[in-house]
Amino acid sequence: MNEFIKEHTGSFVNNMYQHLHEFDEIIHKVMKKDMYTYEHNNRLRGYTLQIGERLNLNKNTMEKLTFAALFHDIGKINVPDYILKKPGSLSEDEFNYIRMHPTDGKEMVGAIDINSIGDIIEQHHERIDGSGYPLGLKNGEILREAKIIAVADSYDAMTTDRPYRKAMSPNIAMKELERLVGSHYEKDVVEVFKSILVEQGILEE
Ligand SMILES: [Fe+2]
16 A cells, blocks of 8 residues: 555655655554554555545645544544444434544644644534534635545445445445535545546446
8 A cells, every 4th residue: 555655646655655654654643543544544544644635635734634534534443343343323322422432633743743643533424514523614614625535535435344234335325425525525535536437447437
């Protein structure tokens, strides 16, 4: 995956590569209780950077995306294992733990805040109609970087086996993203992501 990212993100990552590797190790250690999260982070970072490149985001924004993708779920350290791995649906109290992870994550990266990624982390479950959490922000209030992570995060969660359901096919997951364009996800981001997956032969047109 690291080679993949190096190949896909141009020169800036060459400078940051050493740091990425170090951060990868930290995250791996922290997240080892949940291997899914570790692998999910790596896939998410790949998707996020490809979308960012295609949207011609500048170097500074791409750097933010790289780190935010890596750290986006770090707040889940505070969520008990039995909730993260629960096969059934969550009770209101259990979901309240999940609702806290974006803000917990923002606070955790506060001490080492790289390029102000805390706000992106806090907003990665916000939805453009205001139905997301933890803040219930609406379209114009949500950072573009957080909207990109939201699309890549949802796609990856849908296309991976989870304790509570089997993985969906890429085509079905993309249909779901498209169905939620305008309510949950930003149109441009979903369109760009779809074109990337079609080019890679992962999706049929
Ligand atoms: Fe999350």
